Amino acid sequence: MNPQDTPKQLWSPSNDFINQTNLSDYLKWLKSYKELSFSNYHELWKWSTDHIDQFWETVWQYFNIQGGEYSSVVSGAKMPSYKWFEGAQVNYAEHIFLSYSEDIPAIISKKEGQPAEETSWSELKIKVTQVQQLLKQWGVQAGDRVVAYVPNCLEATVAFLAVNSLGAIWSSCSPDFGLSSIIDRFEQVKPKVLIGVDGYSYGGKKFDKTSIITSIQKALPSLEHTLLIPYINADISSLDNYYSWNDLPSADNKTLDFHRVPFNDSIWILYSSGTTGAPKAITHSQGGILLEHYKYVSFHQNVRPGDRCFWYTTTGWMMWNYIQSALLCRGTIVLYDGSPAWPTVDALWQMADELRINHFGTSAGYIVANMKEGKKPGIEHNLSSLISIGSTGSPLPPEGFDYVYEHIKHDVWLTSMSGGTDVCSAFVGGVPTLPVYEGEIQARALGCHLLAYNENGEPVTNEEGEMVITQPMPSMPIFFWNDEQHERYKASYFEMYSDVWRHGDWIKITPRHGIIIYGRSDATLNRGGVRIGTSEIYRAVDQITEIQDSLVVCIETKSGDFYMPLFVKMQKDQPLTPELISKVKKTIRESYSPRHVPDEVIAINEIPYTISGKKTETPVKKVLMGKDIKQAMNKDALKNPDAMNFFINLAKELEVG
Structure with a gap:
């Protein structure tokens, strides 16, 4: 390999850092x-992927999983x-409350525009018991x-935690979901109980949801x-x-009980985006999520007792489920x-x-938004407590990597990661004992x-190729709800390659x-x-x-030609001029190749x-290829559904399908 083929190394762990991981x-x-x-x-x-049974058994033993006897690790x-x-029976919430220290808060919660509030472990236990x-x-x-x-x-x-403690199955949507989007999800699972709010705040405004x-x-x-x-x-x-909620029963003289369920029983139901069809009700197992979260949060995110862990998320994204797992490692979760x-x-x-x-x-x-705004968080804020930044x-x-080290913190551990709702974790991500290279996720996760x-x-x-997983992971879905014959499940992951999980990402594994x-x-x-x-x-x-x-996007027309438009949302008060279009095309051509240059650059108000x-x-x-809008997408699954109106109107003009 030529030296110029190796990207810039941006961070390397010290021996002391490595030894304490x-x-x-x-x-x-x-x-x-x-x-x-x-x-x-x-x-x-x-070793962890050649001997998956041995590896996952060591995870069980290392974290002292409370689950009784099992007949085999994997079959x-x-x-x-x-x-x-x-044969094993486990409970996720039980492991969260196995041991804790009153010296550190369990949760720090903050609402927009309001001061943060700390909840101790004993207070959390009382609230869950109620x-x-x-x-x-x-x-x-x-x-x-x-x-x-x-x-x-x-x-x-x-x-x-209360729902899980009883062995019941959790499923959530955030209040910014549209009504039909909520119904499309919840009606699939026939719930017994609804937990809801009267409204929420966002961007300085309150939204009544009664x-x-x-x-x-x-x-x-x-x-x-x-x-x-x-x-x-x-x-x-x-x-x-x-x-x-204000009338919850007292927890006086009550104990918090934990009902263990078979390892492969359901813990929660998550949902695919639902933009191109009915949302898939992705169901995970109690034990699979427990093992995967212990493994990833401990080994790959390196959460240690007392660490304050934050991820910007809503309850409608799997990162909300994921960040709860920092409690397993005695970390303090920060909710915003x-x-x-x-x-x-x-x-x-x-x-x-x-x-x-x-x-x-x-x-x-x-x-990237902070980078484009020219923000310098490392100068404007005291970020001395930051150990890692996850993305x-x-x-x-790569420019985002550089920005982190130049303008946020020069000695921070940047852990770019990628996984999904499908496993409620990451396939690839951070490794605290490895260096960080510009533009690269550090490594494949253990057991993946x-x-x-x-x-x-x-x-x-x-070489670029389809991302596949060739061995099972415990946190792969046990099924999709209401998919008794596993037809949607198999079509989602196993249609392209027999017995091999195709995830749908285009990747390269570097030297x-x-x-x-x-x-x-x-x-x-x-x-x-x-x-491309x-x-x-x-x-x-x-x-x-x-x-x-x-x-x-790139569209193949009826004539066999290709049409590749680039849609851009301009900064405030910035017009899309012919000179700027030339600049866009020149930048893309010089950065990559003539084939990367779009056929047209079109200004729009919003990116959906x-x-x-x-x-x-x-x-x-x-x-844009002329598919019926109801078959192409569910507008209610979008954050800004009106943004699609532009493309619907453009499709009528193009008629390329």
Whole structure:
């Protein structure tokens, strides 16, 4: 390899840092108790994926999982029919409360524009016990579904732990979801209980949601009870058939009980974005999530007792479920409800300063937005407590990596990661014992046999290909709700390659065992047989300060030609001039190749995003190709559904489908 092929190294852990990591402690444990030694992380990763039964059993033993006896670690002929730890019975919430210290808070919660509040471990236990008592009175048992229409607040975590403690199944949506989007999700699972709020705040405004609560109640005939959280003190006189959070039963002389369920029983139901069809009700197992979260949060995020862990998320995104797991490692979770950019774009960095956050999680989009605004959080805020910055949601461009080290913190550990709702964790992400290279995710996660396949279905290195997983992971879905024959499940992951999970990302595994993600493979720009990752276009456009955001698609016309428009949202008061269009095309051409240059650059008012913050490239492509709007997407699954109107009108003009 030529020296110029190696990207810039931006961070490297010191020996002291490495020696104090949870991962190093695990390696010492493997050597002492299993007589296994590995000279580096990549050897450990290979063993963990070559011997998945041995690896996951060591995870069980290292974290002292309370679950009784099991007949085997893993059994089954092929994915997705594997079963894990059959015979064992576990409870996620039980492990959170196994041991804790009153010297550190369990939760720090903050509402937009209001001071933060700390909740001690004993206070958390009392609150969970109170909700558990109410659920018991309502007859909630293992397997019952409890749905929540709540923001990222203390009450949401309390409610989840109470539901889980009984072995019941949790499912949540955030209050910014549209009504039909909520119903599309909750009606699939026939819930017994609804937990909701009267409203929420965002961007300095309050949004009354009492009418939505009534509509949800009417739309779900299975509902027997509603627990209402008076979150913004809205007028609730129009509501009936509800129990107020303020009237929870006393926890005096009550113990917090934990009902263990079989390892492969359901813990929660998450949902796909639902932009191109009915949302898939992705169901995970109690034990699979427990093991995966212990592994990832401890070994890959390196959360240690007392660490303050934050991720900007809503209850409608899997990162909310993920961040709860910091409690397993005795970390303190920081919950924030509100806009990340109010009153200014650097609001989250201000919070990191005020609350002395150690592990700060956000989206690549938020980092890029701060970069384009010229913010310098490292100068404007005291970020001395920051140990790591996590980035996910979309690929972080190399310039984003540089920005973090130049303008946020020069000695921070940047952990770009990628996974999904599908496993409620990451396939690839941070490793505290490895260096960080510009533009690369550090490594594949332990126990995740991830490869890149070329068009012939052959594994390749240092070459772009389809991301696949060839060995099962415990946190893969046990099924999709109401998909008894696993037809939707198999179609989602196993249609392209037999017995191999195809995730739908276009990636490269580098000679350093790092990973570069180029975007969703179903949104990959296929121009005349040459495949182009959308992230490459976005990286080039992000260099142009006049442009705030962009979206690109490539369409094959009836005549066999290719039409690749680039849609741009301009910065305030910036026009899209012919000179700027030339600049855009020149920047893309010089950064990549002539094939990357769009056929047209079009200014639009908004880029459509899903509620979880992802660009809707595939629905836009389908709409522009003339697909019926109802088949191409569900507008109610978007954060800004009106943004699609432009593309609907443009499709009528193009008629390329």
